Amino acid sequence: MAASSAMHPDLLAATLRAAGCVFAEDEAALLLREATDAAALTSMVERRVAGEPLEQVVGFAEFCGLRIAVAPGVFVPRQRSAALVRRAARGLRAGDVVVDLCCGTGALGAALASAVPGIDVHAADVDPAAVACARRNLERVHEGDLYDALPRDLCGRVDVIVANAPYVPTAAIATMPPEARDHEHRVALDGGADGLDVQRRVIDGAPDWLADGGRLLVESSDRQAPVSAALMTAAGLDAVIDGQAVVGTRTTVRS
Structure with a gap:
């Protein structure tokens, strides 16, 4: 996908790790998978680095084997x-x-x-x-x-x-x-x-x-x-x- 060529996974993980993301490699892989293009990836990374929950950034949470839609401001399932x-x-x-x-x-x-x-x-x-x-x-x-x-x-x-x-x-x-x-x-x-x-x-x-x-x-x-x-x-x-x-x-x- 276009997003994959826009930022190398290692560079993306390093960016997320510097922002305090503990599971930076996993988050990088998810963002690369969910971004529709390079511009979308850039926006998603900026939101995550700014501290927005990953689930709100990608728009869903994995919970009990389900993909649960998540929206900005809404409580993220724990x-x-x-x-x-x-x-x-x-x-x-x-x-x-x-x-x-x-x-x-x-x-x-x-x-x-x-x-x-x-x-x-x-x-x-x-x-x-x-x-x-x-x-x-x-x-x-x-x-x-x-x-x-x-x-x-x-x-x-x-x-x-x-x-x-x-x-x-x-x-x-x-x-x-x-x-x-x-x-x-x-x-x-x-x-x-x-x-x-x-x-x-x-x-x-x-x-x-x-x-x-x-x-x-x-x-x-x-x-x-x-x-x-x-x-x-x-x-x-x-x-x-x-x-x-x-x-x-x-x-x-x-x-």
């Missing part, structure tokens, strides 16, 4: 979230209803739809840029604030809610890598004073939306997980900490 997908997929069957809250690109919902064919996946985000991006990865994406965005007929019928809600304490955002703090919208990062403001609202609303036996799975830090579990217990869910995921189950009510 590989650690694949564990949340695996836990959520356990026990799901065709026809089950799944909701991906604070969906960003919709990566979690898309991965679950791929893992369990036939499930009914809905996703929601308050950020219009995230919603537009997620609609490239999923069919049913709703714009709005958490549960307010969802169709009302899902109330009490949801088998799994997955939520990678923002959980970075406000004061800690300044210490995040520049790729995140400068290139992902703050609404996708800022979890309030203790990092759990949005997660509290997700947990509080979950019992009304979950079916009997339905599960809520949230991603959390090691430090925050016990608090998240306590919040689930207070909301009437049976809570279990599973690594950096906290799972709350709506126990079947028997008369």
Whole structure:
């Protein structure tokens, strides 16, 4: 391709390494593969050297074996979230209803739809840029604030809610890598004073939306997980900490 002759891979890798890219050789190969011509390659390299996340530069992220569309400003799927997908997929069957809250690109919902064919996946985000991006990865994406965005007929019928809600304490955002703090919208990062403001609202609303036996799975830090579990217990869910995921189950009510 024209881009390959515009810059030698070794020179490109050296340029990226000088800019602080740890996996410079891999990134160089990807940029050379994805650039359509020399001008596109130059633009992509400039964006990457300026600190823009690689996934936003090339327009996609590899996640759970899928190519997930990514757009500027939208939260980039983290590989650690694949564990949340695996836990959520356990026990799901065709026809089950799944909701991906604070969906960003919709990566979690898309991965679950791929893992369990036939499930009914809905996703929601308050950020219009995230919603537009997620609609490239999923069919049913709703714009709005958490549960307010969802169709009302899902109330009490949801088998799994997955939520990678923002959980970075406000004061800690300044210490995040520049790729995140400068290139992902703050609404996708800022979890309030203790990092759990949005997660509290997700947990509080979950019992009304979950079916009997339905599960809520949230991603959390090691430090925050016990608090998240306590919040689930207070909301009437049976809570279990599973690594950096906290799972709350709506126990079947028997008369």
